[in-house]
Amino acid sequence: MEITKRDKEVMKILTEMGEALNSQIKKGENPTYKLPVRTLNNVFFDKKTQTIRLGDKTSERQFINVAHARKFMQTVLVANEIKKVIHEAATVSIRDLYYALKHTIADTNENTFEEQADSDPIIEDVECSLNVLREELHLGASSKGVISGDMKIKDGKDTIDLTKMGSGGWGVPSNVEPDRIEIKDINAEYVLFIEKDAVWKRFNEDQYWKQHKCIILTGRGQPSRAERRLAQRLNKEFGLPIYALMDADPWGMYIYSVIKQGSISLSYSEDRLATPSTKFIGLTTRDVETFKIPKEVTIKLNAEDHKRLGEMKSYEWFKKKEWQDEFANMKEKNYKLELEALSKKGIRFITEEYLPQKIRSKDFLP
């Protein structure tokens, strides 16, 4: 791994953070830094960008302040270690970082950190106060998705042809930032973002991506940052629409909303993770009638589903009529259904009939 231009910029940002504190000390001031407030009352849905975002409330952390001193120390430790990691051209996990920094402070019984739950929020503080992505700090988040389709990836010295990944697909790495991952020679008209691995495998086995000129991507359940960031890049840099293919249940629709608008917990990074133009291609409970899906393969809603449905109905980004209609239909019919239920109509019904018809008729939810 080589040190990139962006790495140098990030190291400079970290150095400036340290220098600012240093100059405060030299002036005899109480070392202080500002950071955005990450509590719920500073998180909002930005109608302009159509993503969940952090507001502009900030707080201060001071070294000479009994309530702040420990976190102040932890923040400086974390920022310092991150700079070292970038300098060494390495990537570490947030758990590595915790262990690397955990020690008993000399001549005391005090540990720098007791558990990873202490260091994780400090990392988030550094991310959002410096306005850099975790990946740019060389902290590898987990990634578990796979991707295939007609495009090439330049990753270090390797050029990876995603048309030639066989039945396996390319494992999405945790850092897909432009300084690491270059997307090349793309020949596709849209990205199909599939909730489930088993369904991705069906699309990959039939080489759906070839016949229908698309990229197929799965996050294997709730996608990691990397899969969402990759989808955003494909959308922003190459103008590809993102179509989400999820179960017709509150969980699938929630995953869709995270791909599209982002999540509260990552609100400070959603401008670089969310893809607001994403469309929901299916499944919907309306599909049961449209595609004559037998009732036996639907599943009765449980109490949790009803609760989630009630919550989602009131979300600002689900206020559109089409979504309200879908929620009402789900409630009225009192069922949900999984993508695999389409197998009732035939092994390849989903790839040969369902999806082509949905795309042809532009039968999406917004």
Next chain:
Amino acid sequence: MEITKRDKEVMKILTEMGEALNSQIKKGENPTYKLPVRTLNNVFFDKKTQTIRLGDKTSERQFINVAHARKFMQTVLVANEIKKVIHEAATVSIRDLYYALKHTIADTNENTFEEQADSDPIIEDVECSLNVLREELHLGASSKGVISGDMKIKDGKDTIDLTKMGSGGWGVPSNVEPDRIEIKDINAEYVLFIEKDAVWKRFNEDQYWKQHKCIILTGRGQPSRAERRLAQRLNKEFGLPIYALMDADPWGMYIYSVIKQGSISLSYSEDRLATPSTKFIGLTTRDVETFKIPKEVTIKLNAEDHKRLGEMKSYEWFKKKEWQDEFANMKEKNYKLELEALSKKGIRFITEEYLPQKIRSKDFLP
């Protein structure tokens, strides 16, 4: 996907199953088939093969028998659908299969299956009574691992060079049987089977596989069938030793035992999944002294750890002195530790010092 020689063999086995029932019916006999008993009292550790196996107890399932009729019908439905899937050159998930077969029997209120928990054990019955792997029945189990190293994979028309997978690795597909996945041009001396994705990423980022001539594989936690089968093939077909790199805790050691001896729940397939010659390369609690790992990064054992430790001590395959010593040491020191704890010694301590020294000194547990 093309129909292979093995596919034809398996379709023949399925046809023979149907023909046997047919001929019983024609003779006016009660249609009956035999299947191995899969309860705990028919599972044993085979000292000869050094794997967990199913014993030779069998039971019969009869059509004209109130207690058997439903399962008999389900078994025939499953076997029939599988034959169809293979014939159509497709792979489906076990959930697809459940949905494909679920229906209300004409003129009754009876469903063929109520939930997937009904069809899954029937699939296992078919697997073990016909002595074929789930993958050979074209049922795709989940797979979540990644692999890289100096080897090529021929998968359908694609030849995948695992030295050129960048930071992502190749996603291990669910079916790695020889009729689908050909392993070629391998230039490696061993396979490093890594418990954790974050640790695999560290080894991949440093291209450890290149410098140390090995294949690096992770199942991201408890490995799926596919990762274990792939390791077995690398061991059996190419004579590569498998070294397992796990956390020094009861869970990591349990995962190791599954890679090596297999598990009770898959006892009927372990002859094709387990790799009995696998060695445990680390971590061990002994490593704390050997590598001077600071005590701060160890974790106190909890009640569950002590319980698991007590259980593992009595397992036949952990009876060897080295393992009993390790368990005693863990109990005495009352700590466990994670692979990431080695980051305390430096970002690249694990790849540049720990593992090379372990391999050089052959410091393995059996």
